[in-house]
């Protein structure tokens with residue numbers, strides 16, 4: 061029932077079925093020096109400025125690529141798709157931040173059309189097509205069409221409805237978006253105001269926006285591109301409001317793209333940053349009594365009969381939220397991609413950049429050698445790997461839950477909701493902050509658009525808000541935690557990622573046995589500390605809520621919500637640490653690969669412990685001395701990561717095109733690239749700037765005149 065999204069890692073479905081493939085190779089970087097700006101620089105031969113760094117790696121990078129990507133097949137396909145995109149001039153993106161909004165939007169339409177043409181020509185599989193979409197790396201209507209419109213129909217449409225609408229969507233004969241959020245309500249889905257009133261006389265629903273605040277507001281692809289939408293509206297039949305349901309509504313003519321009668325739509329305007337999410341036409345939509353046939357209500361979960369009777373199938377009504385659950389799990393996988401891109405740029409540049417420390421005219425110190433740089437950067441590197449592995453696990457969980465739902469087993473619905481909501485919230489918040497930290501780690505040059513980091517940040521930050529505001533989602537996790545704690549007394553054994561709570565007697569009083577820094581390398585010591593902290597924080601919250609004198613539970617929850625947020629974060633961090641530990645316990649081939657992952661796993665866990673030391677100490681599961689030992693061990697781990705750092709980011713296997721950063725270039729030759737990039741700015745198109753004769757010259761002349769009068 062949540063057959064919304066396919067697991068693209070395993071899906072081999074071909075859009076078209078011939079095996080013909082073209083091979084593309086990474087073009088060697090040619091340093092094209094700008095004619096005006098760099099006459100004094102000689103064209104340089106290709107040099108690997110990071111070769112010395114790569115030589116110090118103590119593991120097999122090719123095998124680490126496999127561990128990162130998930131399989132040899134995944135490395136191969138990703139490699140092929142990345143090169144295919146990088147070698148195609150239509151997918152150029154280095155000028156993106158200089159385009160006007162209109163140019164950027166047209167460029168997005170062009171890229172999407174070209175991508176589709178290549179997908180058809182090369183007969184790519186769904187897995188390959190999705191990778192191609194990712195490497196094109198420009199948000200656009202196709203994301204919502206494939207990522208939400210199609211999944212909503214698959215998950216909430218009947219067989220008949222799928223049969224009718226999906227072939228049209230698969231061939232782009234219609235373009236769809238997901239129109240849920242309104243001007244007045246986004247987080248509170250039950251508060252949406254758009255109405256869908258059944259008219260038994262004509263066998264139609266009348267879709268209407270009764271107030272300004274009921275205007276649909278934000279849906280991506282709605283503003284300019286979509287012909288159709290899945291619209292969420294209050295279903296009213298026989299005079300009764302049955303709450304939110306999904307409806308397929310045509311918005312624009314399939315002939316000339318003009319809005320259909322009764323439909324008002326447009327783009328909601330420019331967004332944060334240059335380039336970035338401005339390629340997306342987030343839209344506004346109002347309905348004035350628009351009529352659609354009854355069979356365009358998505359009727360898999362509930363139906364309205366010809367006579368207007370409302371019938372709800374015997375399934376949980378939360379299945380209506382299935383599309384959001386699907387996208388939330390894919391957002392976790394995306395977090396590791398965005399974070400690893402930022403970290404790749406910051407690590408490579410930190411290895412190239414030198415400041416201070418020159419002795420007797422010798423070279424200065426690579427900034428990567430500063431312990432402060434390492435203590436800011438290596439936890440982010442470890443987090444990228446942690447998010448990658450927890451993302452893989454979440455993808456598995458989602459697939460598993462989907463299969464269970466198909467068999468009408470709803471027992472894991474709550475687990476899926478808690479994990480997708482919580483992991484979406486934690487990974488996106490950490491990633492957004494980490495991209496900004498990587499910008500600072502790159503010093504002044506990180507602030508240039510050509511570093512790639514400002515745009516990456518601007519395009520990424522809305523992930524903290526869309527698909528559920530992170531605070532709202534963490535409060536959902538907290539509610540489930542409180543429910544689980546309250547059931548412990550009745551002897552009900554928690555399952556899945558909450559199973560550790562079943563060890564309540566032990567975890568509430570255990571004391572860590574760590575007595576040396578090395579003891580923190582023991583995964584059991586880490587696991588126990590994280591479990592004890594998460595459980596004790598949850599139990600403390602539950603006690604405080606119940607003690608909130610004479611208050612109702614909801615009021616107590618409201619009062620304690622800041623603490624509940626922290627308890628939810630602790631629970632989610634435990635999941636991430638657990639999944640990383642489980643990953644490292646698996647058989648991992650390749651010289652030194654397992655050892656590196658082990659080190660990164662320890663960095664991730666001990667960094668969290670160090671950062672949230674207050675939580676661990678307050679709940680009493682570790683002592684201040686044990687906290688200090690964890691920090692001591694962390695320092696040793698950073699030293700262990702240092703010689704491997706560049707190779708660890710090479711293992712992400714990103715092309716220079718995808719990274720889109722002069723600072724993160726594979727060859728580390730950043731200075732000529734920075735220099736060259738500066739000259740491409742439109743301001744440098746003329747030597748004397750436009751406006752000189754109007755504003756600068758008169759000013760200077762006026763001052764000169766004043767001076768000459770003195």
Ligand SMILES: CCCCCCCCCCCCCCCCCCCCC/C=C/C(=O)SCCNC(=O)CCNC(=O)[C@H](O)C(C)(C)COP(=O)(O)OP(=O)(O)OC[C@H]1O[C@@H](n2cnc3c(N)ncnc32)[C@H](O)[C@@H]1OP(=O)(O)O
Nearest residue numbers: 175176189190193203206207247249378381477526527528
């Ligand atoms: C050319 C190239 C072609 C390429 C071809 C490629 C092909 C490949 C295809 C793959 C493509 C993939 C692309 C993916 C890209 C995706 C891009 C995404 C971009 C993102 C754009 C953004 C979109 C949006 O933002 S959409 C709008 C999102 N909105 C929200 O998230 C709203 C948040 N609010 C809520 O979810 C709810 O209001 C909530 C949960 C806060 C409260 O709900 P409520 O109904 O009021 O309920 P409540 O009382 O709190 O809870 C009741 C009960 O229900 C349980 N619950 C809640 N939610 C769920 C759930 N989701 N699942 C299960 N259970 C749930 C809750 O726990 C309560 O339980 P009980 O306590 O037991 O009653």
Ligand SMILES: Cc1cc2nc3c(=O)[nH]c(=O)nc-3n(C[C@H](O)[C@H](O)[C@H](O)COP(=O)(O)OP(=O)(O)OC[C@H]3O[C@@H](n4cnc5c(N)ncnc54)[C@H](O)[C@@H]3O)c2cc1C
Nearest residue numbers: 238239240241245246247278279280522525526527528531
């Ligand atoms: C780039 C982008 C793309 C989007 N794409 C789509 C799309 O394709 N389709 C679609 O339907 N929607 C889309 N959205 C809308 C998005 O899903 C909503 O903006 C999101 O769900 C947050 O809802 P809101 O805007 O109502 O925030 P609000 O809920 O108004 O949040 C405002 C503040 O209130 C706080 N808050 C709210 N409720 C609570 C609470 N119960 N307890 C404590 N604090 C609370 C929040 O934490 C936040 O700090 C998109 C949004 C963005 C930014």
